Amino acid sequence: MDSTLRAALLKLHGQSTLPASQFTPAQRSALDGFARQTGAVTCQRQGRGDVYRVSDSQLFNIHLAGLSPQVEMPNTESLPLRAQHIAHARNSKARNHQHDSYYPQLKAVGDRVFWHQDENGNQLPLSQLTQNYGAASLRLQAEDSWQTSQPLWLVENQALFDRTDWLPADTQATLLYYGGQLDGRLLAWLARQPRASRVILFPDYDGVGLANVARLVALLGEACECWLMPDWQTRLERYGSHRLWQDTYREFNSVVSLLPQYLSPLTVRMCQTGLALEQEAVWLPI
Incomplete structure (x- = not known):
């Protein structure tokens, strides 16, 4: 009122x-x-x-x-x-209250990971900063020109950001932790111009995670991919959660038709088993 x-x-x-x-x-x-x-x-x-x-x-x-x-x-x-x-x-959250800039947590995997801006020569030595401080950040705005020549991996849960031994051997890349939902400012920034050689999203295999895949693919098309962990079929059946499947089924059902064809084996198996799988299962034995 x-x-x-x-x-x-x-x-x-x-x-x-x-x-x-x-x-x-x-x-x-x-x-x-x-x-x-x-x-x-x-x-x-x-x-x-x-x-x-x-x-x-x-x-x-x-x-x-x-x-x-x-x-x-x-x-x-x-x-x-x-x-x-x-x-x-008298309320900071009245109307649209999102800040213009986005400051993600970034970590280098490998020893030759850099971010740079060509027009002014700015460079972020992410490998060195990760070695010295554990992580770093950038102020991301849609109109900036920050980019890297290595892949950019987006991970949903902090455990995957903290410990990187789940990644393929010899990975040289940036990890970005986004915490559950891809921020609209991050998506706008990624869509404005190429930021990395490849954008790879590793979400939970549930309705929320796959909804994020659909949002990213809608913006970047074939310039991005959803990563399937090794032996995902066995892990899904051994460690998958029926409760998680039920809790996120509405989101799953609303986006399944929008997902890339290569994810069909995953989504079909999720439907058949009524199971969803969290990222951390990548460390579990099969």
Whole structure:
């Protein structure tokens, strides 16, 4: 209700009168309730319709400032987005509250992994930073030009990021930990221009993980792939979870038709067995 009333009061702010047709039904209802409670606004018949008028400007401004401090604050557009939301609605999460930049955790596998920007010569020696500090990060924005000549692996669970002995031998690559859901800013960044020689996603084999595969493939096409762990069939049947399959079946069913053909053996077997498999099974004996 506060957001609806705030929008209505902001429309009326600075106007002598405003036709009721300028407000949504929900805003009219909020204004009518506000008028009854405060007397700061009146609704009057004028011509063929109703108009709203501020009848007590001092009281009106007090209530409006309580809902939206921004009204008397110039140049809020220059502030960070969440600061604008606090000014607008006393809530940093009002409206779209996602930050512009994305800072992923990155780790090098191998000793010759670099990221670079050709136009200004910036370079991130990821192998050296991983050796010295365990991991590193980059500020990713869709318009930047960061790229690497090695593959980029995306992993859903931290264990795969912490311990890398599951990767194919002699891998020279970057690992990026995304924590459950691929962030939209990361997807936009990957889609803007080629970032790596190959983008390889290793998700959980469940509805959520495969939904992330579908999102990535929709953007990158054949420039990306979903990695199938060795002997995945045996691992699925030995270590798969029926509960996980049930919990994520809705997501699975909504994206299975969007997945690449090479994943059909996996998705068919998941349906046949009613099982889903988590990434960490890659370490278990078969």
